[in-house]
Amino acid sequence: MPRKGHVRKRDSLLDTRFGNLAVTKFINKVMLDGKKSTAEKIVYEALDKAAEKLGVEPIEVFNKAMENVKPLVEVRSRRVGGATYQVPVEVAPARAQALAIRWIISYSRGKKGMPMNERLSREFIDAYKGEGSSIKKREDTHKMAEANRAFAHYRW
Known part of the structure; x- marks a missing residue:
């Protein structure tokens, strides 16, 4: 991070199939060892399987x-007078998207015993229906923020 000025966000290219920036970010996050064509194939197959089932x-x-x-909300640690409080704060749209991508991929990678595109498609189906591991993570985050609502006045 520079001492002066603002770091500009670089524009990514849109994905080839849907022309969607979020899909591009998702593919880039799935990618391992620079194998983008493999990551694209995994994501597109997962989306096709999920769409077919739904x-x-x-x-x-x-x-x-x-x-x-x-x-929508998350907790951030805030140190006040020697004590550390978990302060609930609203999540910026870019961070919300990044967290959603991270959670879906991490829970897909956590399930072993089947190809990645199958695991990803199951996670997409569960998320579409409003159930599954990534939805549970979101609910836990919201519960944590709700439980610490008393410390909201420490927001900065």
């Missing part, structure tokens, strides 16, 4: 799943 368009599955997983 009977809707793949991009609609992706958008609704992401929308369902994005957190």
Whole structure:
């Protein structure tokens, strides 16, 4: 981080199939060892499988799943007078998207015993329906913020 000025966000290219920036970010997060074509294949196959099972368009599955997983509030640690408080704060849209992507991918990678595209499609289906591991993570985050609402006045 520079001492002066602001770091500009670089624009990513839109993905080839849907022309969606969020899908591009998702593919880049799935990618391991610089193998982007493999990551694209995994994500597109997962979205196709999920869309086929749900009977809707793949991009609609992706958008609704992401929308369902994005957190609205989270807790941040704040030190006041020697004590550390968990202060609930609203989540910026860019961070909410990043957290949703991270949670979906991490819980997909956590399930072993099947190909990644299958694990990812199951996570997309669960997120689309409003259930599953990534939705539980969002609910836990919201519960934590709700429980610490008394410290909201320490917000900065």
